[in-house]
Amino acid sequence: MKSNGDCHVLPDAEQLYVTVTEHLLHLADAAIAARGRFHLALAGGNTPRRLYERLAALDSADWDRWEIWFGDERCVPPDHPDSNYRMARETLLEHVAIPPEQVHPIIPHARFEPEAAAADYADTMSAHLPLRAGWPILDVVLLGLGPDGHTASLFPGTGILDVQDTPVAAAYVPRLGAWRISLTLPALAHARQLIFVAEGAGKSEILTRLLRGPAAGESPLPAERVSNPHTEWYLDAAARGSA
Numbered sequence: 001m002k003s004n005g006d007c008h009v010l011p012d013a014e015q016l017y018v019t020v021t022e023h024l025l026h027l028a029d030a031a032i033a034a035r036g037r038f039h040l041a042l043a044g045g046n047t048p049r050r051l052y053e054r055l056a057a058l059d060s061a062d063w064d065r066w067e068i069w070f071g072d073e074r075c076v077p078p079d080h081p082d083s084n085y086r087m088a089r090e091t092l093l094e095h096v097a098i099p100p101e102q103v104h105p106i107i108p109h110a111r112f113e114p115e116a117a118a119a120d121y122a123d124t125m126s127a128h129l130p131l132r133a134g135w136p137i138l139d140v141v142l143l144g145l146g147p148d149g150h151t152a153s154l155f156p157g158t159g160i161l162d163v164q165d166t167p168v169a170a171a172y173v174p175r176l177g178a179w180r181i182s183l184t185l186p187a188l189a190h191a192r193q194l195i196f197v198a199e200g201a202g203k204s205e206i207l208t209r210l211l212r213g214p215a216a217g218e219s220p221l222p223a224e225r226v227s228n229p230h231t232e233w234y235l236d237a238a239a240r241g242s243a
């Protein structure tokens with residue numbers, strides 16, 4: 001994580017979400033002007049809730065040109081309280097006129113098998129997204145940051161971090177005792193733009209660690225293994241802390 005122009009620190013959470021919303025709209029306008037579509041992969045967890053609610057309040061977006069993807073998903077049915085799709089549906093998708101066929105949940109059915117669901121999603125991405133050298137290209141991927149340095153469902157010590165031949169994979173996460181499905185590091189590397197969003201004092205410790213970089217002999221955290229020259233960080237002052 002660079003602490004130069006790629007890192008934007010806003011005074012508070014409200015300004016953070018206003019700024020990220022405006023930036024997303026700008027990126028959407030550019031993508032739609034250039035290619036007629038805006039392919040956005042949503043982050044899960046709690047941080048993006050207020051961002052999605054703010055997006056939903058907009059009346060000036062070309063929603064019929066937006067296409068919604070997911071950076072990762074818990075292996076639960078789409079109406080489960082832990083589902084990232086359910087959170088996005090409740091905060092954004094139910095409130096805007098994005099055509100349903102342009103919304104791609106990772107787990108569309110209650111019955112699922114992680115590896116098969118991941119393979120299906122990779123096929124769906126390749127069928128609907130522009131390809132570059134065979135890789136599906138998302139316009140923007142929104143990413144959160146976990147206290148252990150994970151992002152999407154790329155958790156420390158899990159095999160998915162070494163997947164290089166597919167944009168989506170399933171991973172069993174021992175510390176959660178659960179399966180996750182996630183975009184892989186090469187999928188993130190191929191995106192046109194990555195936007196990390198972190199808010200609140202609870203993120204200041206991990207951000208301090210990221211800003212410091214790995215100590216000698218320390219393995220880089222998953223968020224540090226995300227390698228894309230078009231990566232921006234948006235933080236509020238509480239998350240940035242005294243780092």
Ligand code: 6PG
Pocket residue numbers: 043044045046047048071072073074084143144145146147150151152153
């Ligand atoms: C998920 C997310 C995950 C999340 C971080 C931060 O499915 O949980 O994709 O990577 O972004 O865990 O979560 P919070 O925003 O809830 O702090």
